[in-house]
Amino acid sequence: MQVFKALTPVQAISFDLDDTLYNNKPVIAAAEAAMLQSLARHAPITQGYDSEYWWQQRLLLAKLQPAIRHDMGRWRLLAVEAGLVTLGLAQCEAAEVAELAYDAFWQARTTISIKAEVKALLIRLASRYQLIAITNGNACIHRMGLGDLFEFSLQAGPDGRMKPYRDLFIVAAQRLQLQPQQILHIGDSHRADVLGALNAGCQAAWLDHHHAAVSVLPHIRLTDVQQLIALC
Known part of the structure; x- marks a missing residue:
């Protein structure tokens, strides 16, 4: 994990789904x-x-x-x-x-298997933070067995324009009754997840699968989602 900007207090963690919690290909x-x-x-x-x-x-x-x-x-x-x-x-x-x-x-x-170690991580995070999902796709947290760990899931289309537009992040903050900066969003797409979260005033953690060079830094960069255990 690389920390580029110190995190301010986080009340909720937002997850992208595809290629963040599982291999979507x-x-x-x-x-x-x-x-x-x-x-x-x-x-x-x-x-x-x-x-x-x-x-x-x-x-x-x-x-x-x-x-x-x-x-x-x-x-x-x-x-x-x-x-x-x-x-x-x-x-x-x-x-x-x-x-x-x-x-x-x-x-x-929507037939997706979540690895046991990923679910164990989410269980630990859910004991401390409110968890939500914000996705541009249409994966279903309930069908993948995560419905009891997440407060809700927002999808591009029904809930607003896709990331990196601010819509879904703002809706999430309103539903959680939090300020955007109290939400840490985690995703694998720099454009959609990092820029989207930052544009909305949220904090951002980038799961960088490809070690790409970027001009706009997230708050933290991850190479493995399990590194989030540090937040516990």
Whole structure:
């Protein structure tokens, strides 16, 4: 752990989820595979179209509706629907198939195993601080078995614009009835988590997986989430 700025008293700790509490790459890979299988089952015309096709549909939709990027779930759902229409499905059928495909994606995307040592760390932190989650994605703390440790989870889209916008951090402070500086936010993305937290007046801990050089420093830099045990 590197300390760049002394922490002022912390009342709550906010966690990013993806790639902070677990490795998100295999989770997304499994979710993408589940979505493709559902599409092939309910709309055979999609066979042969891989994840790249559906990613391009998302990019096209984002050009038409830039704000859709702030809601990852809705962005994916509507992009799948648009892609199905492009392949020749009627709008009504496309909407139904997209819902089924997105549900398959979400079920796999929220099937996440938290390592025992990470959960043990969270239990220790929860005995001293209020814990919350602030995520740009749509992982579910309850489905990963952390619902009893966290006060609540905020997601980009339903709860505000995605990090690094201030929205989610400000909503968190209001719900906790704290000042932003009383919240320490921890995440792996320098842009989303560190800059977002600092922009909102929160303190920031950066889980730096890649030892990247940056011009704006967090309060502390971590190389392993277990280093947070020092806060206990």
